[in-house]
Amino acid sequence: MPAVAGSLYMASQHKGVPPLPPPRPLPVINLGRLTMDSASRALAVRDIVLACRERGCFEVVNHGISRSCMNGALEAASEFFQLSTERKEEFASDDIRQPIRYDTSSRDGISMSRSFLKHYANPLDDWIKFWPTQPPTYREKMGEYAVETHRVSMQLMEAILQGLGLGPSYLQEKLEGGVQFVALNNYPQSSAKKADKIGLAPHSDYGFLTILLQSSPGLEVMHHEDDTWTSVPAIPGALHVHVGDHLEVLSNGQLKSLVHRAVLNPKESRISIASIHGLSMDEEVHCAEELVDEHHPKMYRGSSFQDFLDFLPANMNRYKRYVESLRIDKP
Ligand SMILES: O=C(O)CCC(=O)C(=O)O
Ligand SMILES: [Fe+2]
Numbered sequence: 001m002p003a004v005a006g007s008l009y010m011a012s013q014h015k016g017v018p019p020l021p022p023p024r025p026l027p028v029i030n031l032g033r034l035t036m037d038s039a040s041r042a043l044a045v046r047d048i049v050l051a052c053r054e055r056g057c058f059e060v061v062n063h064g065i066s067r068s069c070m071n072g073a074l075e076a077a078s079e080f081f082q083l084s085t086e087r088k089e090e091f092a093s094d095d096i097r098q099p100i101r102y103d104t105s106s107r108d109g110i111s112m113s114r115s116f117l118k119h120y121a122n123p124l125d126d127w128i129k130f131w132p133t134q135p136p137t138y139r140e141k142m143g144e145y146a147v148e149t150h151r152v153s154m155q156l157m158e159a160i161l162q163g164l165g166l167g168p169s170y171l172q173e174k175l176e177g178g179v180q181f182v183a184l185n186n187y188p189q190s191s192a193k194k195a196d197k198i199g200l201a202p203h204s205d206y207g208f209l210t211i212l213l214q215s216s217p218g219l220e221v222m223h224h225e226d227d228t229w230t231s232v233p234a235i236p237g238a239l240h241v242h243v244g245d246h247l248e249v250l251s252n253g254q255l256k257s258l259v260h261r262a263v264l265n266p267k268e269s270r271i272s273i274a275s276i277h278g279l280s281m282d283e284e285v286h287c288a289e290e291l292v293d294e295h296h297p298k299m300y301r302g303s304s305f306q307d308f309l310d311f312l313p314a315n316m317n318r319y320k321r322y323v324e325s326l327r328i329d330k331p
Helices: 031-035 038-054 067-081 085-091 124-130 138-163 172-176 245-250 305-311 322-326
Strands: 026-030 057-061 100-103 115-120 180-187 198-203 209-214 219-222 229-231 239-243 260-263 270-277
Touching: 026 031, 026 038, 031 038, 031 138, 038 057, 038 138, 067 115, 067 138, 067 180, 067 209, 067 270, 085 100, 085 115, 115 124, 124 138, 138 172, 138 180, 138 209, 138 239, 138 270, 180 198, 245 322, 305 322
Parallel strands: 026 057
Antiparallel strands: 057 239, 100 115, 115 180, 180 270, 198 260, 209 239, 209 270, 219 229, 219 260
16 A cells, blocks of 8 residues: 655654654555556555544545536635635634634634534535535536545445455435535634744544545644544545544544544645535434444444534533544543
């Protein structure tokens, strides 16, 4: 499985900067292998599950989403953030249950230096009416990207569920109709004057999988074993994928949700589009019975996306990973 190394390592080689630990290459998966012959698919499934187990994340290439579709989504996001404050604030709300929400502050406990627009996207016909009409291409460009990303999320989930021994059609219908939550993040360029370079503080994502597209580097992922950070390079045409809290629950702890953060880019302002995929709002996710036995007792209680929204306001800074609050052995 090919791998790429984080770019911060090079930056740390300059005089006066304490050296970072050696870069830990991130796995790169060629998704085209999933639809080739069965032997190629089996190898791709093995690589995907290995990456999820060991790193909690990987980069995907050959996923079938065109460069123009990806660039279109980044442009639409960028043009939205360039609108006047007044226009953007039409979507401002304190209510995290709103179908669309714009904010700039750290009321969520983790946004140190970002503005964001968050909205739902699947099924598209249910949600697109809430999306911005400015810039005029927003709905078309973001809609196309959201549909394509949902398709990739289905392929990835089928592979992961197959690799966990649950079978590729496990939960298929529920995933088809499940939540897709899209977060557009806008970070300023880091300034020499401001010491704090963190745009978004460490956290894990709700849901099974997050698929992330970034305009330039800034995403960092924490290594499961020693808590060190690796910078995720912006490989042209690639998407970043990581494991969310509910995949940890479903896999009964075989896979761990990934702690990640965003640092400000010293060269330019940065946009990322995070697409979070899970079951529908009220559907509880439980540890798969097939993965529970006397040697692997059930580790987590069941919970839904609604439960997560209930949990969030009162627990902003208590857990880096929501899944910790679901542990059965927790005091
Ligand atoms: O901007 C990034 O790279 C990370 C965004 C993120 O973690 C999120 O939206 O949940
Ligand atoms: Fe995140």
